[in-house]
Amino acid sequence: MTKTKKMVLLSFFAAGAIVLSIIESMFPVPLPIYGVKLGLANIITIVLLYFFGIREALMVVCIRVFLSTLYGGGFVVFLFSITGGILSTLVMGFLMKVFFDRLSLSSVSVVGSIMHNLGQLLVAGVVMKDFAVLGYLPVLMISGVIMGVFIGIISNFLISSLKRINVFTIKP
């Protein structure tokens, strides 16, 4: 793959991730807890981990978090999302690399979303200087499991369609 093609593909995915996180912010959150959310942008992270690698996925996560917190949020939200995003990408990348054929994508994304919440809560603890916010973890873990399974299934669909159109193998 040429450098240019890679850059174009990665920016395409970054744009997709930003759109997904904007769509996600339009959904009302049913619970009064920070961090309960759909995690749609995680689909892009998983697809990138699958087709590229940890480095590329991290790059796109950083771009996505930076740009989408410019739309809505602020510095504190940026800190939350970037820590959660980086932590979950690293852990998911590790899982996909080491247990490639022994884990389904749903497991990977469940672990990823739990890591995302954990990272966010740790930052919240540091910002508030009170780690009692970790009390939210159980509820966040349950929502993370439910959404993680769905995100894994969706990522599977996306990966198999992307494989079919050969966008990653055709010569430019």
Add this chain to the structure above:
Amino acid sequence: MFNKMKKGDLVVGSIVLLLIIISFAGVKIYNSLGSGNGKIAVIRQNNIIIKTIDLDKLKESQEIKIDGDFHNTILLENGRIRFEDADCPDLVCVKTGWLDKNGQMAVCLPNKVSVKIEGSDEGLDGVAF
């Protein structure tokens, strides 16, 4: 491929289930540790205590306004406390509703304000797990 259930999924599933149970238990224990007899509401901003109120001794309702990056209005009544109003973007603090048990807390992260009901035995706060 990642399509079907794999052996590893069972392992991940049981570990996650275990973690959820442990964390629930941890939170329960943590909350029961912090519960004394009285209901002392502690309002913090930037982790500095700006007000402590004994909710059981409160006769009539009272409002406290807090300024910062945003503004919160906290309403206190006999035995309970809540964020009445706020102008932060997400309103998580207001949606949390009434707090009336020891160990409960409501947080407004944008304004860095937290309200927590602590037992009358002082000294338990912060990291416990």
